[in-house]
Amino acid sequence: MTAAAASAHPRTALSVNVNKVALVRNTRHLGIPSVTRAAQLCLQAGAQGITVHPRPDGRHVRAHDVYELAQLLAADWPGREYNIEGNPTQNLMDFIRAVRPAQATFVPDSEDQFTSDHGWTFPQDAARLAPLIAECHSLGVRVSLFMDPIPEQMQAARDVGADRVELYTEPYAAAWGTPEQEAQLARYTAAAQAALDAGLGVNAGHDLNQDNLAAFVARVPGLLEVSIGHAFMADALELGYAGAVLAYQHCIDAGMAQRS
Ligand SMILES: CC(=O)[C@@H](O)[C@H](O)COP(=O)(O)O
Numbered sequence: 001m002t003a004a005a006a007s008a009h010p011r012t013a014l015s016v017n018v019n020k021v022a023l024v025r026n027t028r029h030l031g032i033p034s035v036t037r038a039a040q041l042c043l044q045a046g047a048q049g050i051t052v053h054p055r056p057d058g059r060h061v062r063a064h065d066v067y068e069l070a071q072l073l074a075a076d077w078p079g080r081e082y083n084i085e086g087n088p089t090q091n092l093m094d095f096i097r098a099v100r101p102a103q104a105t106f107v108p109d110s111e112d113q114f115t116s117d118h119g120w121t122f123p124q125d126a127a128r129l130a131p132l133i134a135e136c137h138s139l140g141v142r143v144s145l146f147m148d149p150i151p152e153q154m155q156a157a158r159d160v161g162a163d164r165v166e167l168y169t170e171p172y173a174a175a176w177g178t179p180e181q182e183a184q185l186a187r188y189t190a191a192a193q194a195a196l197d198a199g200l201g202v203n204a205g206h207d208l209n210q211d212n213l214a215a216f217v218a219r220v221p222g223l224l225e226v227s228i229g230h231a232f233m234a235d236a237l238e239l240g241y242a243g244a245v246l247a248y249q250h251c252i253d254a255g256m257a258q259r260s
């Protein structure tokens, strides 16, 4: 990538989601594998951030993890970002008020949801999100809204006060390697451009992996951050945390090199 191109496109940041380390840890009362050690090793290897999604049922990341990770990042990694995800009408705001992370990602999940599978919808969700977004801003916290890749929804996300959107990428991942792959990429490219046109930053996440990441980075304009957990941790079981960070950074750099 030329220097001019590099300066034109900020490098897409990798935020490692450590939910699944906590999931395994919770299957015994031994405290291993350590969530904070996983984060430390990922940050040492160059990850630009750590993401957690402390769901109300405590199935994986729990309150103590949220606070321990906040202490780790503040003490050892002041330049890296902490991204806390959740539903702001459930338990998320208590964590945001206590921790004041770099970013809060609002996700419209129900308490017993298997995993995140949809974004916010406007105008229906605007009235209840606006004051919560304003409160995050008063605390100095950036707000990203988890969104489906629908261009027509992006201006409304901006109008409610969001700084960024996180494009929900499961449909893209599910189409990878099928005849639908290109159509999905075009869908996310259009949604990202609409977000940029509305003055939003663009994040992305859910089911991104080493196979589908480079093409996404190459084609989706203005991609500031990808948050990756499930596939990352599956790869880390084979590569180690540092090896997985390097592998995913390689995918990001390969995608950056293909950007026009
Ligand atoms: C919002 C999203 O897509 C993921 O960040 C979410 O954290 C996945 O949650 P689980 O790890 O509980 O599947």
Ligand SMILES: NCC(=O)COP(=O)(O)O
Binding pocket: 017, 051, 085, 166, 204, 205, 206, 207, 208, 227, 228, 229, 230, 231, 232
């Ligand atoms: N916001 C997406 C995220 O943090 C991790 O999603 P996944 O890679 O576990 O699907």
